[in-house]
Amino acid sequence: MRLGVLDVGSNTVHLLAVDAHPGARPLPAHSHKAELRLAELLDEGGAIGEEGIERLVHTVADALQAAEDKGCEEVLSFATSAVREATNADLVLSRVKAETGVELTVLTGAEEARLTFLAARRWFGWSAGKLLVLDIGGGSLEIAFGIDEEPDAAVSLPLGASRLTVGLLPGDPPDPRDVKSLRRHVRAEIARVVGEFSRLGPPDHIVATSKTFKQLARIAGAARSGEGLYVQRVLSRSSLVGWVPKLAAMTVEQRAGLPGVSPGRARQLLAGALVAEGAMDLFDAEELEICPWALREGVILRRLDHLPTA
Numbered sequence: 001m002r003l004g005v006l007d008v009g010s011n012t013v014h015l016l017a018v019d020a021h022p023g024a025r026p027l028p029a030h031s032h033k034a035e036l037r038l039a040e041l042l043d044e045g046g047a048i049g050e051e052g053i054e055r056l057v058h059t060v061a062d063a064l065q066a067a068e069d070k071g072c073e074e075v076l077s078f079a080t081s082a083v084r085e086a087t088n089a090d091l092v093l094s095r096v097k098a099e100t101g102v103e104l105t106v107l108t109g110a111e112e113a114r115l116t117f118l119a120a121r122r123w124f125g126w127s128a129g130k131l132l133v134l135d136i137g138g139g140s141l142e143i144a145f146g147i148d149e150e151p152d153a154a155v156s157l158p159l160g161a162s163r164l165t166v167g168l169l170p171g172d173p174p175d176p177r178d179v180k181s182l183r184r185h186v187r188a189e190i191a192r193v194v195g196e197f198s199r200l201g202p203p204d205h206i207v208a209t210s211k212t213f214k215q216l217a218r219i220a221g222a223a224r225s226g227e228g229l230y231v232q233r234v235l236s237r238s239s240l241v242g243w244v245p246k247l248a249a250m251t252v253e254q255r256a257g258l259p260g261v262s263p264g265r266a267r268q269l270l271a272g273a274l275v276a277e278g279a280m281d282l283f284d285a286e287e288l289e290i291c292p293w294a295l296r297e298g299v300i301l302r303r304l305d306h307l308p309t310a
Helices: 050-069 089-100 109-124 161-168 176-198 211-219 237-249 252-256 269-282 295-305
Strands: 002-008 012-019 027-035 074-079 131-136 141-146 153-157 205-209 234-236 287-290
Touching: 002 050, 002 295, 012 050, 012 295, 027 050, 050 074, 050 089, 074 295, 109 131, 109 141, 109 153, 109 205, 109 295, 131 211, 131 269, 141 176, 141 269, 153 176, 161 176, 161 269, 176 269, 211 234, 211 237, 211 269, 211 287, 234 237, 237 269
Parallel strands: 002 074, 131 205, 205 287
Antiparallel strands: 002 012, 012 027, 131 141, 141 153, 234 287
């Protein structure tokens, strides 16, 4: 069957259509993406304004039409931190449902972490042993650890690349004092949860998902996306440490000229790099491997687990 998963994130609204069957690896069939930047459309009171709601409604309607055009039998629709934390989330959700018919499921941060962990576990398999999974989104950082398909620990921190850029990293290029302040903030937040994971013992494999990690790995020399999903891509802490001051000194336009960095993500790449560097340092990760699967694939895999096999 062809399934669609509609992800209303802090940066983008992304429809992924896959050909999926229980017991088989989902095969991507179509991708429809629109940059909405909901995290940047919040007003001073934390609400998504009328313009933002209208843009979201139109974007969801477009994605739904794309799903129909591509023959999706079912569309799994969910929203993450930008909608979850909006002070008018109920209004936003009711408007989307009333005007498009789509009922968005709002995932908690812990659910995001668990579903992303499931995707990484299925990608790397049981032989990977105990996994530590890091995922930097637009609004939050998810961390999960475990040896099974359900992690033993899973947390979500308000350290998304877009959120931090908008709130704490103005300037182009940013003021070095703001960069230093953000670095302290990020590390203090991550340090608060490190002990929860340390007590479970060291991981056998550390992996990362999300566009931020993929772009950081790419500028550090990893293979480009066109070389395929199955090419191993890694990011070393030493490479990242070398890149952070370079990114801090660059303008947004200069970052957008780096390999693999899209213009829409260039502004928030520095904040993402500071989060990645802090997480790798505090979790003592010398190197991590990029996982091609993330939250959307986790949602699809969970749905397939509940389909009848006959």
